[in-house]
Structures are given as structure tokens and as C-alpha cells.
Amino acid sequence: MNTPTWLLAFGFILLGPLVGALLAGLDRRLTARMQSRQGPPLLQPIYDVLKLFEKDTLVVTGLQTLYLWGFLFFMVVSGFIIFLGGDLLLSVFALTVSGIFLCLAAYSTNSPYSNVGSSRELMLMMAYEPMLILVPLGFYLVADSFRVSDIVAGSPWQVLQLSGILIGFLFVLTIKLRKSPFDLSSSHHGHQELVKGITTDFSGSDLALVEIAHWYENTILLAWLYLFFAPLGLAVALPLAFVLFFAEVLVDNTHARLKWSSTLKASWLVTIVFGVTNLMLLPLMT
Amino acid sequence: MYSISFLIGFSLLAGFAVAASPDVETRSRRVRLSASVIALASVLLALFHLASGPEFFALSPGVLHVLDWMFTIGGVGLALVLLYFCRRIVAREWYIPVLVVLQTGLMLSAEFAEVTPEVAHPFYIDSFTVLMTLIVGVVGGLICIHAIRYMQDYHAHEKTVPNRQAAFYFMLFLFLASMFGIVFSNHLLWLFFFWEVTTLCSFWLIAYSGTDEAVRNGFRALGLNLIGGVSFAAAIAWLTFGPGLHTWELDQLIAAGSAMALIPAVLIAVAGLAKSAQLPFSSWLLGAMVAPTPVSALLHSSTMVKAGVFLLVKLSPVFYDTYAGLLLSLIGGVTFLVTSLVAVNQRNAKLVLAYSTIANLGLIVMCAGVGTAGAMWAAILLILFHAVAKALMFLAVGTTEHLIGSRDIEDMEGLVYRRPAMAAMMLVGILGMFLAPFGMLLSKYTSFQAFLSMDVMLGDGLMLATILAFGSAPTLFFWSKWMGKLVAMPRRLPPGTDPIPRDEAIALVSLTLITYVACALFPLADKVFVIPYTDYLGALGLIPVVAASIPWDNIAIMSLMLAGLFLMPLAFWLRPPRHAEVSGYLSGANVSGSASYRGAMGVERVVESRGYYLSGFIREDIMMRYGMLGAGVLIVVMVGGVAL
């Protein structure tokens, strides 16, 4: 635990949302380009959130704001752990808690759309949770530690050893980023049968909190991708992580939404076929 | 030594005193007093033996001899009582008296064998025992206090149930006494006697209401636990007559290690599996739901099932690095996975709790089968956290049922607004059951670590870790779904504001605080209860000495999370943001707030939404059938494999 990691961790708290916002902006622009549109400015997500803070906040119940703060808090903790070089498994747990808080916030408003959204979100969590846990387990087997600092200092070959895990992780990354075909809890575009799903009944600063937490989440997920390639050095790993991150945008724009049962089945199948098999074969590869 | 005899003896005497009370008032007072004394005595015992190594107590030959005879007579008496109860069995339960006769026969043949092993130390205390004492004494005591008012309400509601409360409390205290007996006995025969007393008590308590369903479920519990009992008796017979190890002492058995003690250990493990309701024996615990809630709480949290895993964890060093241990872990794993999935199906709050109990015990069994220091660490902390959180949940569901008249999760919608105190306690209980930074998650963390460092065969630990990963996902789903119902803003505020009865409030609030404190102070619990125990086993050379500690920065971050969970609501309560309230979104068709909307043809329709139970996706009957089959095969392989 030396000074640079502390700087990194606090840097994450301050700059993490900014990076996440830029990722979101880039995502929107790329999507627009794929649809042969010009798309919004790169900083559009930031404008959106600043605007939301100018608006009034309407709530169904005052407690929803509390749950949203929980969502944000645990999201920040989750990222803080990673950038501190701390324990990856603990970070997964914190991420899970934060997801549950978002669901609670939506449940608390108790409108049918929020209800469907949060139920589906929980379903998605059930779908991706095993794979998300297998990732630290895989790192543990190659780097002999759950600690991010040890994983970063690991062998450059780890990404090959963990290729199955990487595939599985990319699959659930699509769910985590709420991209098609798995955007069943909250669609990007509101004018659909789900309205905005889980965020339907948040407005003003409440919605801004959700957006900021999502920015943090983007940064965290990018960091996860980076971890796979980290021992290759920043110059190689970061571009690779970016490419894979934005490959999700392509997937998003080329797929229609799946039903929850197909999502659950598909992601557990992928987890077993790629994730578990990879873990089982690991002892043979070393 | 005196503290041990005090705890066992006082619980027993308290049972008699309560049963002999002349009127309801006196009885309530005596229950309250006795339960408080037991809880206090457990705490005092814990303070005196804090972080000390194990102590073994010898008895003078005369006392030993007398006690031996008393336990023998007690065993026979117990068998007779059971046989007497068997007069109400139906034809297909014929096996129950057969099992009673069989196990008593085995025990008597062992006791009257020509050469019997000497027992030098019939009682002992170590830090794990101290922890169990605390759980039994404090949690069990609180459950007894909760029962006072609950049982009055119960009988007011259920007019047809004969009022046998005097015997009921006697059984509760007898239960506590025998639990103390189980955790303190080093003498296997005595331990077995206490073991069977808990079986008897659970049978009687489950069948309390006397309805046909209750009696059948009681007999099912009896039958399945007797299978375990026979297996236990067979282990003792093996230790008496068999080749090799020749001892009646638990510590000798454990110290003998896997080479010598595996056969009796596996036989006792079967008893432990039956008692802790693992597949394929789990059906008795689900059937036990017909009993009044304090009984369920007692069976599920601090006693009975905990006796099973207590013994398994005790025997855990024997299983270290053996195939039998791996199979044991797999039985736990199958149970964990299957019951976690099935729990998603349940709408009845008590059934959710029942399945989650079985699942959590499965996790403990998984750890017990691994037998490394880390796994035992996880198992012991799981026992602690599960006991407090589950007791809290059961009592909270029981009280809520009396307040709102339903134990259906859907009917608990909006409890945060209708019953803030109840809901807050339930939320703490649920958080304690599965969420970071509370204890459960900590134990899961360590379990992962322990599984991955296993070395019985290729891919063994990975198998367990995968099971844990997949089993945790549905756990998260059904608990969050329940929390979602609790926090939902009710669309209409239903009337009804009876206060929570005082005795129930005392029990609930104490358990909530204990859950919170146990989570906040877990490093302390770890230092005081777990580390001395695993260190001792390590020093004996039974398990590898590894410092199974969680790095300090993890602890710091977990404390940060816990603090956040505490401070955020506090800050919110002190300075609530004043946002304007508006109805929920109903496509603009709202009629009266969020409660109803204007449907087709201008008809006003009430908004209703229910949770997801995935009953088409997860089929309870099929899952349980295959789960039982799988676990049954694993048990047969485990016992058969060791015997060969």
C-alpha cells in the first residue's frame, strides 16, 4: 500500500465518473455513427447530469433517495478497492451490494414499470453473478492472490490462460452495461413497453445519482477488462481494454432484446462452458 | 466444571420449575427469569474462558460410575418414551420403532461389552464450545422469551389446539439443557444421550399442535433423525468392538486423524447430516414449519441443526485431505445449490427461511468436509452469523404474522411504512443473511479461498467453488426480492397499529443488536473463538497451520461499508431531503394516486404487481427429487467407500 496506489484510488473517486462519462459519451456517439447519425457532443452525458441537478426532484417515497445513495456509495467502494490494488473478490461483493441498492430504490417506488425493471435487474444479477465471481477465482489460480496489485504484477500469459474466463466475462459485461440483447431491466430508449424500467420513477437529482453511479460502473468495468491484460503493460493493455469495451457497442446495435429466461440460460451456459471449463483446465496449463 | 454442570442442570431445573408453575403469570415470570439466567451464565462462562485453550475435566471414579449408570438408565428410559410415542404411528412408519430398538440395542451392547474404553475426561471446554454456548444460551434464551407472548397469541388464534404450554416450556428448556450437554460432552456415549434427547424434543415440539399434519411431520423428523442416531450408535459400537481405534472420547477420536478414525467419523457424520437437515434428510426441517414459530426459530437457528454442524465441524480435522471429506463437502454443495434454487419458488416466508437454513447449513457442511484452518474458520463464523440472523428472521416473521395476519411475502408489501420497526429489524436480518459487509459474505470469501487451496484430487476445490458461485446467485435473488417487497411504498396504507408485544420486542431488538454487533466486531469473534481453536488443532498436527486471516485493508474496507450502512440512514433521518412527492408512473392513467388506473372502457382498475417466483423455470419437486437422489448416492458412496 504505497503512495501511488492511494493516489490512484482517490483519483478514481474524483476522476472515475469523468472517465465513465466520457466512455458513455463515446458510446452514444459511436452508436449514432453506426446508425448514420451525427450524434450528441462527447460531453453530452455530463450536460445531462448537470441539467438533472437543475431540475426539481419528484419522489414517490423519500426513502428512494437513501437507497440511491447506497447504490452510489457501494459502487464507489467497489472501484476504490480495485484502484487501491485491493481484493478483487471483495470488490465484486461491493458491486453486488450496490446493484441490490438500485433494485431496492426501484422497488420502493412500487410502480409497475419500476417493479418489472427491478425484478428483471435481479434476474440479470442472478445471471451474471456466477461468472463475475469466477473471474477473481481465475485470477487467484494464476496469480495466487485475489489482490489487484498481485494480479497486475502477474505473468503476461495470464490472459491466454484465462481466455475462457475472458470470453465469459465479455458475455456478462454486455449484461452489466445493460446493452442489447440483455437490456431487459432498463432500455436506453424510453418509448418502449418497459418505459425506463428500473429508473422510471427517479427524477432530477435522484436520476443524476444513478447516472453518476453508472459512470463509476463504466470505469470499474473498464478496469476489470484492463486487469486481464495488465501484465502486458499500459501501452498494450489499455487499447485492448478499450477495443473490447467498445465491441459491446457493436453488439448492442446488432442485437434484439432477449427474454429473461433465455438470458439466464444463456449466461449460465456460457459461464459453465467457458468459465468453469477454463478453471478446470487451468492446472493443466501451468 | 461447575459452570458446565450449572448450565445443564439449571436449564433442566428451570424446565421443571416452569412446568410446575401454578398460573400463567408465574410461568411467564419464571420463563423470563430462567432464560435471562441461562443467557447471563453463558456470557459469564464465555468471559471466563475467553480465548483460552481447551480445558478437559476429569471426574472422580465414583461420580463417573454413578453418572455412567444414570446415562445408561436415561438412554433406556428415552427409548421407552420414544416407543410409547410410537403408539400413534401409521403403517408406513413401521421403521421408527425398529430404529429405536436397533439403536438402543447397539448402545446397550456397547455399554455392557466385556472391555470398554476408559474415559478420562468426560467434559471439556474449548473456544468453539464457548461460542456454541453463547449461541445456545443467548439466542435460545431470547427465543424462549419471545415465546411467552407468542404462545399466548398462538392459542388465542388456534382455538382447536390443546393448551399444553407447561409441557411446551419444559421441552424448550430440556432442549437447551441437552444442547449444552452436546457441546460440553467429550464422552461419546453421553453425547449420544443428549443427541437423542434433542431428537425427542424436536419430535414433541413439531407435533405440538396435535393435528394430523403436525404429528406426521413430527414422526418424519423422528424417523430421519433416528436413521442418524443408528448411524451414530454404529460408530460407537465400532469404537468399542472394532479393530483399530478403541476410545469413547471425542478428542481422542479427532486426534486419531483420518488414518484411524475415518470410519467412525463418517458414521457420525451421517448422524450430523441428518440432524442438520442436509439432503436427502432435509424434509424433516421443512415439515417442522407446522410448529409454532419459536420452535422453528429454535430448531433452525441455535439448536438442533446447529448440533449437527457442530459435530461435523468438530470432526472436520479427520476429514482433512480425504475422499470422504470431499464427498461430505459435495453433499453439502448439492444441498446448498438445490435448496437455494428452490427457495426462489417460495412465497411463504417461513418456507423461504427453511430452505435458506438448509442451504446455509449446506455451506457449513461444505467447509467442514474440507477441514483446513481456513474452511473451519469460515464454518464457525457461518454458524455464528447464521444463528443470530436466522433467529432474528424467524422471530420477526412470527411477530409480523401476528401483526398483519399473514406470512405470505407478498402481504408484507410496504412493511417499512406500515411497521417501520419490524421492517428495520427484518432488513438487518436479511442483510445479515447474505450481503456484504455482513458476516455471511465474509465466510463466503474465506470459503472460496479455502476451496481453492484444497488438494484431494484434481479440480476438487474448483468444483466446490463453482457450486458456491452458482448457489449464491439465487440466494441473492430471493433475499433481494423479499427486501424489495418490504421497502415498497404501499399503494394504500392499510390500518392497524397494534404495538409489538413487549417480550417479543425485547427478543427482536436484542437479536438485531447482536447481529449488528457480531458483524461489526467479527475480528474480535475471530480472535476469541476461532483462532484459538484452529491454532490448537494445528498445534496437535491435525490440520496444516496456516494463518487464515483476512488482510487488514479488507477489514478496514468492510468496516467502512458497515459504517456507511449505519451512517447513511442516520444522516438521512437527521436531515431528510425534502422532495415533493408524486404518484408512481402509470402511463398517465392514474386515478387515485398510484393505487388504481383508468383501464379500457374507462373502468377503474387496481394496480397489482407480484414478485417473480420462477415456478415454471425452477421446478421444486423435480429439483428436490434429483437433489435427494444425488445426495443419497453420495452418502452411500461415502459410507461404502470408507467401509471398503
Place this chain on the structure above:
Amino acid sequence: MSFLKKSPWVLHYAATSCNGCDIELLACLTPTYDVERFGIVNTGNPKHADIFLVTGSVNEESRKVVENLYAQMPDPKVVVAIGACALSGGIFRDAYNVYGGIDKVIPVDVYVPGCAARPESIIDGIVKALDILEERAKERKRQRKVVPA
């Protein structure tokens, strides 16, 4: 400067319209006009929206919905009525079941004429609405200072 101008989110509701204006409105989102360039997003949810776009005239069926949606929009907000029917009831104004334009039910800030209104004029109407929105935002800020929210 208010960020409302940079990110106006709209809610579109068709109150008994013939769908002519609705098609033109949706055309604004297509690559040809691509209003997302200006940060305009069609939210489909009053709680996220800043600008309420209503097409069609108001009748008994749609009256409550318009009121509810308007009530569920957080301040500051503006209403744009699009098309002849939304302005005055259009050719249906004398029908027995039609109340008339949107302004019979909620206050309208910008009127976009046309049958159907062209995408260019709709965008123009939204741009006009933005100035009003900014004005309201300033007003709202002052109010909050006087009485903390």
C-alpha cells in the same frame, strides 16, 4: 447559462391525434434530422422529461392523461403543442366529444402550427421552448434561494 438548453429531454404524448404529427415528430429523431445532436432525447417518461410535446386535440379520454403527465413532470418544464388539432382542436374542434386545444387543460408555452407540422417547424418550436425553459430555470433557482427546497 443553464444546462437545460444543452440537454432537453422530451416527452411525446398523442392526445387523440390522427398520427400525422406524431410521424413528423418521430422523423426528427431519424438520421435526417437527428435531434440527438442537440442532446434532445425522447424519454417516454414524464419524470425524466423537460419538454412536453402534445399532438392532437383533447377529449374526455385524454384529458386526465395530459393532466397526470404534466403533474408528474418535475419543474422547470414547458409544454409545446404541435399541429393544428393541438392548437385549437383543428378540423375536429366542433365535434361533440372534443374539448379543443391542449391549452384547455394545461398551460401551453409554444404553439407549432401545421397539419401536419413539419419536422423543421417542430425543431424550431423546441428551440423556442428552450429559451422559455431557461427563463423558468432561473426563476426556479431564485425561488429555491428564498425558500430552500
